[in-house]
Every structure is written in structure tokens, then in C-alpha cells.
Amino acid sequence: MLDAEAMDTALVRLAQEIVANNEDLHAVALMGILKRGRPLADRLAAHIDNMTGQRVRVGSLATTLYRDDLRSGKNVGSVGTHVTHFDFDVEGLTVVLVDDVLSTGRTIRAALDEIIDYGRPKKIQLACLVDRGLRELPIQADYLGWSISTKYEDHVQVKLKEIDGEDVVLLERSAEADS
């Protein structure tokens, strides 16, 4: 669906949009949602640095302790092992959440709750590489790489060099959808 070159082009465009939308980059923090949002946030920060010479803050957000599906028993025993980490105060900043795939919106809802427990940002924006639809909450991306309409049964996978050894977005349509 998206190869390494297309992914890089999309990220450069997202970086440009973030710069265009935020006059004061000193007040911007990119918060990568673990696991794959963090490398994407680092890459966006590098692009922004190339364009403007300014280094924006980057942090990691686990969001798992704020999930809404733990009590349902569906994801038994799996808050996982990701640890939120950032070394700045979010109070008054513009926080840009960065994630690989936007779908139901529930991860972003968890991220919003987590951030607000740390302080009161001036604004929170959302950057995503792929929006696959299927939203269950009123949440939309401010910066979007690619949009595609999918079914629940389809499988969207983002692979990144830093974690998976290659940059690619894969879409696997379910068998039933084809027939």
C-alpha cells in the first residue's frame, strides 16, 4: 500500500504541515504513542529540524494504563510493558500525538486522558500515518499521511526500519471481502 519512499514523502508533508500550523516550535512537543509512534515522532522531529533548524521536544506515551477494554476481560493480562517517558512539562505546550494507524480512536482517547493527567497542554493535535476508518469515537487526525477505507476483518500493518527492519505499510484484505 505504501513503500519506503511514499512513507518518507508522507512524513515530510506531515512535518511541513506541523511547521505551518505552529508558529512557535519551541512550544511544540511530539509525543509518539508506543510502540511505532515513537520512531515516527523522531523522524518528524528530524524533518522539522532539517526544514527550520529547530529541534522540537519528543516523548513517548504508552497509553496502556488508560485503556478502556481492560475491565471487559477481552485483553486479559496485557497492559504490556511499554513505559511512558518524556522529560519536559506539558503545561502550556502544543502536544502533537503521533501514531502509525488511526482506527477506532480509542487509543487516542486513552492518550488524551494520560496527557491531561500530566498537566494542561495549550493544545493537543494528532498526526497519523494511516487512517483506516472504523471510528468508534469522535476523533480525527489534524495531520494525516494516508487514508483508506477498510473492514474490521482486513489487516493493516505498518512496519518501520527501527523496529521491523523495513519501511512499508501492508493491507491484507480478508478472504470474505474478496469473494
Place this chain on the structure above:
Amino acid sequence: MTPAETSSPVWTRKDLIGLEDLSRQEIEMILDTAPQFVAVSKRGSGIKKVPLLQGRLIVNWFFEPSTRTRTSFELAAKRLSADTLTMNVQASSSKKGETLHDTLDNIEAMHSDVVVIRHSFAGSAHILAERHDSHIINAGDGAHEHPTQGLLDAFTIRDHVRKQKNDPEATIDGVRVAIIGDISHSRVARSNIWGLTKLGASVVVCGPSTLMPQDIARMGCEVTTNLREAIKDADVVYALRIQLERQAKCLFPSIREYIRLYRIDNESLKHAPEHALIMHPGPINRDLELATDVADGPRSVILEQVSNGVAVRMAVMHLLVNS
């Protein structure tokens, strides 16, 4: 919601009674779940709380005096947003002769989710866990086990091994831990021996022969009455509290003799490796089992044990309730 990244192991136990029952994988699951809770407690100006146990009722039921463990469980529950209730046994119906089962039936009639119990009878937590629906956490049963202490100690040791090796995945395989003092009466020693040996550490226990259970070696540890021998290759020197309240039985001739033979101080530590960590479960009898300048010195991780205790107990409560 993004599905879990890996097919992580699934927690299946209702209760935490002892580390003897747990597999290495289960112990590691708790230790691996804890770091994110360490981060919650360290939030500077932010809210030191997460909503994982919102609306759950956690009952602390302590039949023995405890400050550290009780407050640690209470804080862990509160940082998970649970409601907590502390049963003051001095003023409760146990004094009027009500049985444990009856009291717990009454607590459960108020819809408790987790009951943390400390009792002087070995096996009390197990008996309750078998018959009741609440998740039971053993906070110390007689001289049997104190599993969350064993877990927080293993977590603290692993954390330091990882820092020393600069390897975030390092395990405690091969780490040498010397546990010094009153082994007989110590549930802390038992939970540590089970936990640490399952994680691949080698454990040596050391103390006066009158305070050493005869068949302790069957738990998989080495045994000695010689302090120098115990600590000579130790990566961790773990001093146990001398339980002065039990000294009525005269299990060693005098405090002075215990100090001369077994106290951890700068003199005895000359025989231990320089990198050895100093640990103690608290409360310390200063200058009895542990010298003040060692307890407060640079090798001591005693207060880290306390901080880690809250995070490890959060991990345990979360895994029991949300699995």
C-alpha cells in the same frame, strides 16, 4: 485500539499466596509489568494515579502490626484509583471470636474485589483463597511466605543488574545473594529463596544454627553459619530483621554475640565484593543486624526497595483483577 504487540503471556491466577506456586514466567510477568507503575509514582507535578482499578474495593486486613507493608498496599490501591478499606483487627469482631471465613463472608457481602491479608498463621491466605471469590493477596502468613516482598526484592536486584550491565533486558541469572540473620522465623527469607532461585540466582542463607531451619537446603539454597563465607562472592548482602519480640525464646546467647558474628557493618563487609548491594526488608534494628553507616551508605538500596514495593504491588493487583 492497537492489538497487543506480541502474544504476551496471559495471567491466569486468582490469588497471590506464595512464590513457591509461581513459575519463572509468571514472576517475570509481574516484574515486567511493574516499570510502568514506577513511572506513575514518579510523575512530578502530574497526577500520580491511573484509572485501572477505578470503582474496585480493596480491603487491607492486617492481624499483625505493619506500617510499611500496609501503607504500601494502600498506596498501591489508591494509585490504581481503587477504593480502600483498612480493617483494624484490634477493634474488629475477630476479637469477639468470629472466624476468618465468617468475617470474609461479611466483607464480600459488601462486594470486595481484593483482600490483602496478613496473619500469624501459616496457610491462612491459602485457606481463604480456596473458599472465597475475592482475589486474595498474602501480605505475610506466619513464617511461611511474604510474596510481594520477594517480588519487590527481585525487582530491585534486577533493576540494579540492568543498570550495572547497561542492558535493559538483563536477568538475574547467576547473581549471588547472601541472606543473613534469623532464617527460621523469616517469611521474607522463604519468599526470597523461592523467587530468586526460580529466576536463576544463587542464594546462600547464613545465621546462627539455632535460627536455621534444618531442611532449608531443600529449597534450593546453600547454608552456612559463617558470615565471611556467605558474603565473600555476594552481589547482594540481604540482612534480615532480628525479631526481638521472639527473643524471649533465647535462641542466641546474647545480642552482643550476634553483633560480633553476624552484623553487617563496614568491618564485616571488607569480606564482600565492593559492588555488593545492601538490602533489608525493614524495619531496621539499627546497629543490631545492620550498622547505621551501612544502612544509610552508598551501597544501600533499602529505600529503593520501599519505592519499588508500591509499583510491584500495583502490578500484582492489576494482573489479578484485570485478567
